[in-house]
Amino acid sequence: MPSIDAKPVSESGIEMKTEGNTIIFAGSINHPRPQVFMEPFISRVHDAIIEKGIKEVSLDMTDLKFLNSSGIREIVDWVLKMSKLPDSEKYKINFICSAEHKWQESSITTLIYLNQNYTSKIVKE
Numbered sequence: 001m002p003s004i005d006a007k008p009v010s011e012s013g014i015e016m017k018t019e020g021n022t023i024i025f026a027g028s029i030n031h032p033r034p035q036v037f038m039e040p041f042i043s044r045v046h047d048a049i050i051e052k053g054i055k056e057v058s059l060d061m062t063d064l065k066f067l068n069s070s071g072i073r074e075i076v077d078w079v080l081k082m083s084k085l086p087d088s089e090k091y092k093i094n095f096i097c098s099a100e101h102k103w104q105e106s107s108i109t110t111l112i113y114l115n116q117n118y119t120s121k122i123v124k125e
Contacts, residue, residue: 004021014037021057023045023060061108082115093120094120
């Protein structure tokens with residue numbers, strides 16, 4: 001099974017990395033302009049997924065304690081970017097959330113509505 005290869009990022013309190021077909025966000029994002037480091041990482045991940053023909057990935061956010069609205073916007077942009085792909089290149093994103101972090105419940109639930117056919121939320125207790 002092909003895996004996503006993207007150089008890990010550790011910046012302003014967040015760590016973003018890949019393991020197999022899982023993208024992991026951990027830490028806390030309260031940076032005023034997280035797009036400076038989030039957008040290039042997400043773009044590399046997106047491109048690798050398409051290049052390798054991967055059809056399903058997971059975004060593990062269970063250790064992401066906080067994500068400000070600008071950071072959420074970067075994830076929204078990713079879902080919208082994937083949604084614009086031809087059907088043959090689209091892939092499913094499973095958002096793995098923690099019941100411990102209440103902000104994830106509302107933010108990720110709302111984000112799923114952007115593309116219900118290619119996104120899902122999994123909550124870990």
